[in-house]
Amino acid sequence: MPRFLLDGRPAQARAGQTLLEACREGGVHLPTLCHFEGLSAPASCRLCLVRVRGLPRPVPACATRIWEGMEVATDGPDLRAHRRAVVELILAGGRHECGPCPASGDCELQELARELGVDHLPAVRPPARAPVDATHPRFLLDPNRCVLCTRCVRACAEVERAGTLSVAGRGAGAHIAVDGGVPFGASWTCTDCGRCAEACPTGAIGEVVRGAQGLRRRRTRPPVPPAPPRPRPERRARLATLQLGGCFGCHVSLLDLDERLLELAARADLVFSPLAAEADFPEGVDLCLVEGAVAREGEADLLRRARARSRLLVAMGDCAASGGPTSLRDGCGGAEEALRCAWAPAEGAAPPRDPGLPALLARVAPVAEVVPIDLHLPGCPPPPDLLWRAVSDLLAGEWPDLAGLAVRG
Amino acid sequence: MGRRLDVAVGRVEGHASVAIDLDAAGRVAGARVQVAELRGFERIAAGRPIREMPALTARICGICPASHAIAAARAGDLLLGAPPPRAAVVLRELLEMAQVVSSHALSFFHVSAPDLVAARGEEAPRDPLALARAEPELFGDGLVLRRTAQEATEAIAGRRIHAPFAVPGGVAAPLDRAARDRIAASLPAAVAAAERTLAWWLGELPRHADEAAAASFESLFLALAGPGGEPGWTGGRLRIVSAHGEVVADGIDPQEYASAIAESPAPWSYARLAHYAPAGPEAGLLRVGPLARLGAATRLGTPRAERGRRAFRALGRGAVLSAFHAHLARLVEILHALERMEALLADPAVLGREVLAPPGEPRREAVGDCEAPRGTLLHHYRVDGNGLVTSATLVTPTGINVRAMGEAVRGIAERYLEAPRVTERLRAKVEAGVRAFDPCFSCASHAAGGGWLRVELRGPGGELLDEG
Numbered sequence: 001m002p003r004f005l006l007d008g009r010p011a012q013a014r015a016g017q018t019l020l021e022a023c024r025e026g027g028v029h030l031p032t033l034c035h036f037e038g039l040s041a042p043a044s045c046r047l048c049l050v051r052v053r054g055l056p057r058p059v060p061a062c063a064t065r066i067w068e069g070m071e072v073a074t075d076g077p078d079l080r081a082h083r084r085a086v087v088e089l090i091l092a093g094g095r096h097e098c099g100p101c102p103a104s105g106d107c108e109l110q111e112l113a114r115e116l117g118v119d120h121l122p123a124v125r126p127p128a129r130a131p132v133d134a135t136h137p138r139f140l141l142d143p144n145r146c147v148l149c150t151r152c153v154r155a156c157a158e159v160e161r162a163g164t165l166s167v168a169g170r171g172a173g174a175h176i177a178v179d180g181g182v183p184f185g186a187s188w189t190c191t192d193c194g195r196c197a198e199a200c201p202t203g204a205i206g207e208v209v210r211g212a213q214g215l216r217r218r219r220t221r222p223p224v225p226p227a228p229p230r231p232r233p234e235r236r237a238r239l240a241t242l243q244l245g246g247c248f249g250c251h252v253s254l255l256d257l258d259e260r261l262l263e264l265a266a267r268a269d270l271v272f273s274p275l276a277a278e279a280d281f282p283e284g285v286d287l288c289l290v291e292g293a294v295a296r297e298g299e300a301d302l303l304r305r306a307r308a309r310s311r312l313l314v315a316m317g318d319c320a321a322s323g324g325p326t327s328l329r330d331g332c333g334g335a336e337e338a339l340r341c342a343w344a345p346a347e348g349a350a351p352p353r354d355p356g357l358p359a360l361l362a363r364v365a366p367v368a369e370v371v372p373i374d375l376h377l378p379g380c381p382p383p384p385d386l387l388w389r390a391v392s393d394l395l396a397g398e399w400p401d402l403a404g405l406a407v408r409g
Numbered sequence: 410m411g412r413r414l415d416v417a418v419g420r421v422e423g424h425a426s427v428a429i430d431l432d433a434a435g436r437v438a439g440a441r442v443q444v445a446e447l448r449g450f451e452r453i454a455a456g457r458p459i460r461e462m463p464a465l466t467a468r469i470c471g472i473c474p475a476s477h478a479i480a481a482a483r484a485g486d487l488l489l490g491a492p493p494p495r496a497a498v499v500l501r502e503l504l505e506m507a508q509v510v511s512s513h514a515l516s517f518f519h520v521s522a523p524d525l526v527a528a529r530g531e532e533a534p535r536d537p538l539a540l541a542r543a544e545p546e547l548f549g550d551g552l553v554l555r556r557t558a559q560e561a562t563e564a565i566a567g568r569r570i571h572a573p574f575a576v577p578g579g580v581a582a583p584l585d586r587a588a589r590d591r592i593a594a595s596l597p598a599a600v601a602a603a604e605r606t607l608a609w610w611l612g613e614l615p616r617h618a619d620e621a622a623a624a625s626f627e628s629l630f631l632a633l634a635g636p637g638g639e640p641g642w643t644g645g646r647l648r649i650v651s652a653h654g655e656v657v658a659d660g661i662d663p664q665e666y667a668s669a670i671a672e673s674p675a676p677w678s679y680a681r682l683a684h685y686a687p688a689g690p691e692a693g694l695l696r697v698g699p700l701a702r703l704g705a706a707t708r709l710g711t712p713r714a715e716r717g718r719r720a721f722r723a724l725g726r727g728a729v730l731s732a733f734h735a736h737l738a739r740l741v742e743i744l745h746a747l748e749r750m751e752a753l754l755a756d757p758a759v760l761g762r763e764v765l766a767p768p769g770e771p772r773r774e775a776v777g778d779c780e781a782p783r784g785t786l787l788h789h790y791r792v793d794g795n796g797l798v799t800s801a802t803l804v805t806p807t808g809i810n811v812r813a814m815g816e817a818v819r820g821i822a823e824r825y826l827e828a829p830r831v832t833e834r835l836r837a838k839v840e841a842g843v844r845a846f847d848p849c850f851s852c853a854s855h856a857a858g859g860g861w862l863r864v865e866l867r868g869p870g871g872e873l874l875d876e877g
Contacts, residue, residue, distance in 0.1 A: 274439020338449025
């Protein structure tokens, strides 16, 4: 029974126990992705890294056994920054637009991004979309959403003992292969057991019949703490909302404040918005809410102007944060290809050119890539309760306490 | 030497601009509404599984996501050979009716009402928050209607916007009794609000005779109709009615929509332009939406809205031609949708537990249809043998209406153009005229965005005269 120090508190473990097991039993939360109960630990995702006194660098808790007198730190700014960077890199390495994904709401990567406060991705050229393998009658393999955690590979080999799945290729070319490289439907070893789909933390392998969003088990989100009542100010605040490339859903979510709109009307003037009639972004804005991603010529300038003239700038929703559904076109040839596709059916007509039409940008850019943001409210769209909590507090000059629900810029 | 005026228009969903062309004498020669955004959903859909289409295409539009999801799911029903069980059919219509109420209420109260009360001569509120302060009772009715509809959507589908609910073969989950009772209990207050607003607006109409006359023009009207001549909200047959109110074509299977609706590109818009195929681009000018639905429907089948429909029909000989009267049509449809919700909730099938059909004989090509709040919506997919989409064509209501919007703007510009520049009055009238269509340029570009419309005045050489 080794005794050790866990975040400064004395703790006990059973002989041979890993740090991760002991942390979970002791109620200390560690983020994980490649770990799956009952499977071997490749320690490849590096999310559960912890600091152990005396060791030169952090070690993965899932693959480190506890020894007598060990001193472990599971949290700290360096570890948090490290974990966040890991999730950012995973997100940037695939096509993880949550909006239409069947796993959305039931995805460990999505949960990790929220938990670790990933509000935007490193500015990288997104990978082109890879073909989906839909040849298997029961399972769909979508490499775009694969994070190479190898949980499916290990479940297939260690539990079902079929050995159908493996990792092929190297570096950026690494991918899950079926029987060394045949279509899923042509596999001669697959037993149709479904353990791969059960083990997958994202939407990369799933049952075909559950391929529509809404048909999977859904986690319930933590409720948004209610906004404390705020006194009405002497002067109404100047509120602006900005619509870039997006579907207007975040604005609709704002209108879903329902009767709270009356409270908002008493506390703010809408000085610029797609819902208002002003043509120019005015000076002296107290709070600007931005929906959508920068997708057209001129939008980046408008956004910079909005930033320069607003005291606080909040990114609403997934498009603003990471490009979201608006950036989907980047994965399949970008604006040029989207135009060609929309116009090709019409007898090879030339794409439109007109002074009234701003050019579509070759790459969709999230808001935080163009200007600094103060707060990001995630969701597709963010729920009205979250919007209200943030808007109500910010207009009153307070920072909303939204740990795990929103991200400080 | 002719010229062009560009006018910026606020309070519309999506990005677009208006160009008014003037001839050498400075008279209005034509007007165009340009859809200035393309998100590329038709390309994005290619290569993805057909089962993902409802959740993917819902992201085209945050105002009518349920309609896109239903159209995609209906195409999926056919492609998978999975006709949805009756409970799922009822739940989809219930969701669509809630969508109609919330979308129409947004258009009428949050977007257009500031224009409509401005005509009273008081200082005009210019946004919904200002309207809330200036006209709390009117705005309050809008809040009740939107909240009732959005809460119903949440109770049926799990959340308010982009709810993952309609899926190929049915819906994601049955409705439980408590949720049904909760929705049913919320409806009477909404019906009262809808009736109050309808009565108020009928009283206001005479003040707007001038605007209504300016936005009046002849066109064909297209809508989906059910077997009894009622609107085909979650599917039906295409019916086309002339400006004189005569049925031009009827009973067209949406699978054969291409025989009725032809799409052609224009160099000045990211959205394709649609017309009635047999009549050609000029004579085949089409309108869809509330005006067209009430024009094409033989009956609504709900008593209170039916009275409203008669009041609406009395505004025109034959069809009601003014785009302005879409406001009235929307209020009648809100009432109709609430009455339909009452009827659907009273149907025992709404609580059916069987809501998803297993796949059967698959097909490679299908069209999904519904009446979105803004009009006839068609999703046309081809898939490969594994159910991956190989091509997608989305025919959206605003896409169909874009040419008609140009016609309405031309009439308004002829009436209100005083000088070859964009005056505040011209801009306001053009804006209001475009808003009467409740355009969703997000959808029109099969893709999305938001912001406002620019209005430009241009000469025959295409040179920019003025914009505002």
